[in-house]
Amino acid sequence: MVIAIFFITHWFGSLFFQTFFLHRYGAHKMFSMKKFWERFFYISTYIFQGSSFLNPRAYAVMHRLHHAFSDTERDPHSPHFFRSVFGMMWKTKQYYLDLVKNKIKPGENFTKNIPRWESFENFADGWGHRVLWGIGYVTFYYFFATQWWMFLLLPCHFLMGPIHGAIVNWAGHKYGYRNFVDTNDKSQNTLAFDFLALGELFQNNHHKYPSRPNFAVRFFEIDPVYPVLKLLHWLHIIHLSSGSTQEA
Secondary structure, three states: OHHHHHHHHHHHHHHHHHHHHHHHHHHOOOOEOOHHHHHHHHHHHHHHHHHHOOOHHHHHHHHHHHHHOOOOOOOOOOHHHOOOHHHHHHHHHHHHHHHHOOOOOOOHHHHOOOOOOHHHHHHHOOHHHHHHHHHHHHHHHHHHOOOHHHHHHHHHHHOHHHHHHHHHHHHOOOOOEOOOOOOOOOOOEOOOEOOOOOOOOEHHHHHHOOOOOOOOOOOOOEOOOHHHHHHHHHOOOOEOOHHHHOOO
16 A cells, blocks of 8 residues: 555656656746745655656757657657657757756747756756656665566656656657647547646647646546646636636
């Protein structure tokens, strides 16, 4: 039971901060927040992503490039140019590392108004910290795992962020249904109630309305993160536009 709680907490905690902070805030600026809260969520993202912490600047730039060139050869992670999800994610990793090291100069349109905390990014993005997080996961399992097969879950902890990215980028552009056929890409809505990826698998809806904080569009679709955004807005932690808070 302890291992199950730990795994579920890590899965959804990492996923929440990826969709809330890295994606909806960092890449799309669907809402605003004060500098104190921005840095609070920087640290929270680091804690919950652990060994797979994703640099918010590099993530935001790569995601903006994904939208600009979705499902073309210039897309950093379109599944339609690879035989397997592993090939897609290997290219994604290389592209991400080049952005972290500033080897790619994407232009001002892709870098404008992106959150930046360079000293913390350098601290959190080091391999030493990733190894320490990994040791922490192994230690936790050593003391609390009751069956040998539970240790097979450890690679998921080590690579939690990339696993979420693989699910969204592969399934969200290959499997499901399309509410909008005029998006000039192959995006799909994989699940009507996206409990698995907290709204991220509404890819077709999102590519149609990339700045819309509620990824659900039709009456039967549920984006579980949107009510959280409305609560944080009500608490004055973030600020959604008046139109955003009235969306269904």
